[in-house]
Amino acid sequence: MTQPQPNEIYLKDYQVPAYLIETTALRFELGEEVTRVIADLKVSRNPECQQSKPGLQLDGHPDLVLEELSVDGRCLSAEEYQRDGEQLIIADVPASFELHCVTVIEPQNNTALEGLYKSDGMFCTQCEAEGFRRITFYPDRPDVMSVFETTVVADKAAYPVLLSNGNAVERGEEGDVHWVRWQDPFPKPAYLFALVAGDLKYIEDSFTTMSGREVKLQIFAEAKDLDKLDYGMASLKKSMRWDEEVYGREYDLDIFMVVAVDFFNMGAMENKGLNIFNTSCVLAHPATTVDAGFQRVEAVVAHEYFHNWSGNRVTCRDWFQLSLKEGFTVFRDSEFSADMNSRTVKRVEDVSLLRTAQFAEDAGPMAHPVRPASFIEISNFYTLTVYEKGCEVVRMIHTLLGAEEFRKGSDLYFDRHDGQAVTTDDFVKAMEDASGRDLTQFRRWYSQAGTPVIEASGSYDAAAKRFSLTLRQSCPATPDMAEKQPFHIPVAVGLLTPQGQDYLLGNGATTQVLDFTEAEQVFHFDNIDAAPVPSLLRSFSAPVKLSYPYSREERMFLMQHDSDGFNRWDASQQLAVEIMQGLIEDHQAGKELQVPEQLITAYRTVLGDDSLDKAMVSKILTLPSQAYLSELAEVIDVEAIHAVRKFVRNSLANTLESLWQDVYQANLSDEAYSPDADSIARRSLKNLALAYLLATAKDEYLQFALRQYDAADNMTDQQASLTLVAHSEFTDAADELLDRFYAAWKDEALVVNQWLSVQASAPAEGALKRVEALLEHPAYDAKNPNKIRSLVGAFCGQNPVNFHHQDGSGYAFLADQIIMLNKQNPQIASRLLGPLTRWKKYAPARQQQMRAELERIKASGELSKDVFEVLTKSLAV
Ligand code: PHE
Numbered sequence: 001m002t003q004p005q006p007n008e009i010y011l012k013d014y015q016v017p018a019y020l021i022e023t024t025a026l027r028f029e030l031g032e033e034v035t036r037v038i039a040d041l042k043v044s045r046n047p048e049c050q051q052s053k054p055g056l057q058l059d060g061h062p063d064l065v066l067e068e069l070s071v072d073g074r075c076l077s078a079e080e081y082q083r084d085g086e087q088l089i090i091a092d093v094p095a096s097f098e099l100h101c102v103t104v105i106e107p108q109n110n111t112a113l114e115g116l117y118k119s120d121g122m123f124c125t126q127c128e129a130e131g132f133r134r135i136t137f138y139p140d141r142p143d144v145m146s147v148f149e150t151t152v153v154a155d156k157a158a159y160p161v162l163l164s165n166g167n168a169v170e171r172g173e174e175g176d177v178h179w180v181r182w183q184d185p186f187p188k189p190a191y192l193f194a195l196v197a198g199d200l201k202y203i204e205d206s207f208t209t210m211s212g213r214e215v216k217l218q219i220f221a222e223a224k225d226l227d228k229l230d231y232g233m234a235s236l237k238k239s240m241r242w243d244e245e246v247y248g249r250e251y252d253l254d255i256f257m258v259v260a261v262d263f264f265n266m267g268a269m270e271n272k273g274l275n276i277f278n279t280s281c282v283l284a285h286p287a288t289t290v291d292a293g294f295q296r297v298e299a300v301v302a303h304e305y306f307h308n309w310s311g312n313r314v315t316c317r318d319w320f321q322l323s324l325k326e327g328f329t330v331f332r333d334s335e336f337s338a339d340m341n342s343r344t345v346k347r348v349e350d351v352s353l354l355r356t357a358q359f360a361e362d363a364g365p366m367a368h369p370v371r372p373a374s375f376i377e378i379s380n381f382y383t384l385t386v387y388e389k390g391c392e393v394v395r396m397i398h399t400l401l402g403a404e405e406f407r408k409g410s411d412l413y414f415d416r417h418d419g420q421a422v423t424t425d426d427f428v429k430a431m432e433d434a435s436g437r438d439l440t441q442f443r444r445w446y447s448q449a450g451t452p453v454i455e456a457s458g459s460y461d462a463a464a465k466r467f468s469l470t471l472r473q474s475c476p477a478t479p480d481m482a483e484k485q486p487f488h489i490p491v492a493v494g495l496l497t498p499q500g501q502d503y504l505l506g507n508g509a510t511t512q513v514l515d516f517t518e519a520e521q522v523f524h525f526d527n528i529d530a531a532p533v534p535s536l537l538r539s540f541s542a543p544v545k546l547s548y549p550y551s552r553e554e555r556m557f558l559m560q561h562d563s564d565g566f567n568r569w570d571a572s573q574q575l576a577v578e579i580m581q582g583l584i585e586d587h588q589a590g591k592e593l594q595v596p597e598q599l600i601t602a603y604r605t606v607l608g609d610d611s612l613d614k615a616m617v618s619k620i621l622t623l624p625s626q627a628y629l630s631e632l633a634e635v636i637d638v639e640a641i642h643a644v645r646k647f648v649r650n651s652l653a654n655t656l657e658s659l660w661q662d663v664y665q666a667n668l669s670d671e672a673y674s675p676d677a678d679s680i681a682r683r684s685l686k687n688l689a690l691a692y693l694l695a696t697a698k699d700e701y702l703q704f705a706l707r708q709y710d711a712a713d714n715m716t717d718q719q720a721s722l723t724l725v726a727h728s729e730f731t732d733a734a735d736e737l738l739d740r741f742y743a744a745w746k747d748e749a750l751v752v753n754q755w756l757s758v759q760a761s762a763p764a765e766g767a768l769k770r771v772e773a774l775l776e777h778p779a780y781d782a783k784n785p786n787k788i789r790s791l792v793g794a795f796c797g798q799n800p801v802n803f804h805h806q807d808g809s810g811y812a813f814l815a816d817q818i819i820m821l822n823k824q825n826p827q828i829a830s831r832l833l834g835p836l837t838r839w840k841k842y843a844p845a846r847q848q849q850m851r852a853e854l855e856r857i858k859a860s861g862e863l864s865k866d867v868f869e870v871l872t873k874s875l876a877v
Pocket residue numbers: 126128129266267268269270303304307326382
């Protein structure tokens with residue numbers, strides 16, 4: 001099978017666009033068979049382009065049917081333009097002209113869910129990153145910004161609601177057909193264009209901005225989901241207020257709309273004035289949504305809203321700069337969530353994700369810098385590195401500058417670049433100019449991939465009352481780069497007295513941020529009266545792996561006394577990690593396992609510690625995940641990690657049984673459900689206690705779980721029971737409960753997705769059989785990304801023991817799915833590939849099986865760019 005090798009595109013080849021589009025007028029005639037798109041563009045030469053008489057290059061997907069193309073009213077003959085793959089080139093055009101272009105598309109057959117497509121009978125769009133070229137011919141690049149006017153024409157009965165960006169300025173009807181014209185006064189790149197047409201209902205509210213303007217807020221959904229929109233609306237209003245208070249950013253249009261759609265490749269999209277959301281990220285109701293779901297809605301609504309400034313008003317010059325908007329906006333939404341809920345808990349959650357999934361990405365074949373230097377398919381770069389590590393990079397700037405100087409920097413950035421398409425370097429420059437700090441070396445965080453490693457050691461000189469901290473940094477090679485230069489790493493440090501108090505450090509505070517810039521550096525702390533226990537990398541001040549030769553006693557000391565809440569949690573995690581790593585070795589050596597007394601003491605102490613809030617107790621008492629232990633392992637021994645986790649969990653369950661009972665009882669409540677931080681913490685601790693109780697495998701605790709299931713007035717408690725029972729040894733009870741759950745919730749799509757996930761992630765033998773049966777279940781839809789993620793994604797990502805089954809059946813299953821999805825929805829196919837690309841981390845037998853499946857996919861026929869890139873890069877290492 002030969003196929004043309006897709007091109008790799010390089011940042012170093014960037015060139016300014018030859019033509020600019022001043023205005024873009026679009027008319028959509030939406031139909032069931034075909035949709036006609038009429039585009040009228042005012043085009044002119046870009047004065048910044050040096051080329052003399054360049055041709056006009058437009059992007060356009062090969063599937064576009066071109067009906068008409070004219071320049072200044074004159075129809076072009078076939079010889080006057082050239083279609084070549086993804087491009088249309090008109091060699092000879094005036095310096096400024098009007099381009100008229102008519103294309104025909106079939107949204108109803110668009111399964112890739114990029115461009116204009118249909119979701120549950122409604123029309124909607126997804127144009128980021130390069131979806132607009134599936135709608136019409138256009139310079140589909142973010143540095144071409146244009147003022148859009150959009151007219152949507154459709155059948156009135158089937159599509160009563162017609163939406164696009166900006167303000168509705170005119171509407172009319174004729175027979176069965178009606179139309180609405182929208183104008184967006186803010187110039188924007190094509191990737192922020194949006195259109196929605198459907199039978200939608202909405203809720204409405206309003207927000208008065210800091211300058212006193214009233215903004216209309218509307219959230220649209222299918223009628224059946226109208227009762228699940230209030231939380232999203234409340235979150236939106238909180239976000240708008242927060243962005244005014246913390247960043248001084250005011251909303252700029254008179255209306256802000258959000259639409260919930262069921263078929264969506266990602267979480268949500270920040271289209272100007274018309275955000276489009278995956279239902280899973282905006283619908284919320286106590287009866288159907290778990291606590292984590294409420295928190296996700298709050299965070300994603302905020303994230304998309306914040307993009308209005310960090311992304312839309314100031315956008316990206318090219319897609320290599322993706323983290324300019326995503327890293328910064330994740331930082332903004334993360335701080336928002338920290339302010340709305342518990343800061344420490346949010347930090348623990350963010351860092352857990354980073355350390356498991358992003359660190360694994362950094363160590364894998366697709367490793368790339370926060371600002372990638374090249375790509376084949378940009379959709380493959382909406383990654384944890386660009387988003388989460390990108391957020392950490394912005395956070396480090398915040399840490400280095402302090403909140404006040406950072407705000408000056410962000411003000412300067414927005415002010416200087418409003419209406420422009422810029423680079424991550426422009427962002428850093430604004431931070432430098434506003435603060436006077438030199439961030440030259442710091443910029444390496446944008447260009448060097450890989451997770452830096454810090455080895456720390458300390459020594460105390462009693463006579464001089466001086467503590468010296470030696471830090472050494474290195475960064476492993478990544479496929480793109482062998483040698484790395486030292487990073488500028490902010491290391492936040494505190495020193496604890498033997499009584500567990502903070503020493504006052506040289507800066508007059510209890511925490512000092514060290515500028516660690518050399519390969520090796522020694523930092524001295526004076527006036528330290530007794531040998532301290534250092535608290536390092538407080539609040540996880542940099543995305544690195546830091547080690548220090550702590551004794552177990554010191555870790556337990558930090559767990560109890562560190563004034564940095566994050567580090568208290570991390571001390572507990574690292575204690576458990578160290579112990580479990582020892583047990584994994586014992587397991588591999590065939591030794592009998594025994595949980596060291598220290599872990600049990602540590603758990604007992606935390607269970608009796610009133611100074612900790614419930615959320616932290618529940619985080620501390622949660623064992624390191626299989627994914628985290630796998631990331632830390634040199635070679636991943638799936639069964640050993642699983643067996644040890646189970647063994648430790650069961651030991652803690654049995655040894656502390658009565659304490660778990662107390663915790664469970666103490667946290668029952670008959671208050672009405674509320675998704676506030678305290679209530680979430682209480683439920684999380686209660687359900688953690690229930691998990692330990694069920695791990696004892698005693699029938700009485702199965703009864704606890706079943707009682708909780710029946711009594712629950714909210715999905716959090718009900719689903720916790722369901723998951724615990726379904727993943728327990730009580731298999732009959734599990735089957736019965738799963739059936740009851742489905743019967744009760746079969747009409748709630750998002751709840752059914754959870755039901756699929758619970759089964760797909762069940763660790764018992766035979767999960768694959770169940771998953772294969774569920775593929776045929778009426779609840780499944782192989783075209784809906786949420787369903788695919790809930791079933792196939794959960795099995796391959798959250799069921800390590802079954803996915804990595806010795807017989808290779810899990811790998812073969814995933815490969816079959818990818819071969820099927822490669823044609824249908826390349827973005828989803830490529831994302832699902834993830835678990836197979838990490839083959840290098842496993843023992844030789846598994847490596848071979850995994851590679852064989854990758855080769856089979858490669859040989860299966862024509863590959864999408866998405867799958868091609870991930871496949872070839874992961875086979876090349
Ligand atoms: N820009 C979106 C966000 O992070 C993500 C997204 C990318 C959505 C590509 C759809 C397609 O807010």
